[in-house]
Amino acid sequence: MKKISVDMDGVIANVYNQFMSMHKEEFGTEISPQDLEGKFETEVFPEALKYVNSKGFFRNAPLIEGCQNVLERLNDRYKVFIVSAAMEFPNSLAEKHDWLREHFPFILWQQIVFCGSKEIINADIMIDDHFKNLNSFSGDTTLLFTQPHNILTDPGKHTRVNTWEEIANILLT
């Protein structure tokens, strides 16, 4: 059974929504998805690091549309691992764990990985929104999940996917 490494932030957890709503609450101004194109969060939100370190940032993140249903079906056909670079923000560990338990009860503790660098990950397929993770991956299938920060860059050897429906079309047909 093939192994899939599925990223959390920007792939199943809508952290952009969190940045935008917390920025609006603090500054009263709206940042649109277009303002984010080609940029990392810290370049656009002056208080980005404060937001990610604040209580509830990860615990209350909305889901990326369609991920629950597709992940549940992938879980029948593949060995699914949720792999998050959570160690950068150690306060997020408990929140991310609780978030996964709430939204993905079919994902067992054996399938969760909180790491730093993803170069330690051994799988066949990786779904991620960051080139640094996909580029160092040793498996044979790499899906780049579209987010504003990567939207202007040519995916190169990776396959760009814009929705979970597209992931289902590639991995479940």
Next chain:
Amino acid sequence: MKKISVDMDGVIANVYNQFMSMHKEEFGTEISPQDLEGKFETEVFPEALKYVNSKGFFRNAPLIEGCQNVLERLNDRYKVFIVSAAMEFPNSLAEKHDWLREHFPFILWQQIVFCGSKEIINADIMIDDHFKNLNSFSGDTTLLFTQPHNILTDPGKHTRVNTWEEIANILLT
């Protein structure tokens, strides 16, 4: 640079010491290392699960002798990753992180992995006290760190090491 996956419990963190001292405190009787030979903790300590879920169990674990010095030297020569199956006890995540920060300041957040199953780990060398982790490892060097639960079993294709000095002799000469 070769990658090493180093286990926490029973390899750098002396959790046996925690089980024995908490058992003695609760029941007033001593369990010796000999009583533990060939058995898992849950077979010997009737309250083992209560202990691992109690505050401070992981945070206050003593170090296995010699591991700090050897790990610091390994860290210069290899890509060291501390890989712990911490997800089984989610309350341990913060404690294990803080314990690592205190005792191994030279280990960066990029080098820490808290997982469930270790079959997701991609490295060249694994140091672990559990056969289930070493047996499913895809790298080429597997060191079985002696603990009472594995002491009666033939290490088979793995290399048994009894101390961190022995690890240094194998990996640093």
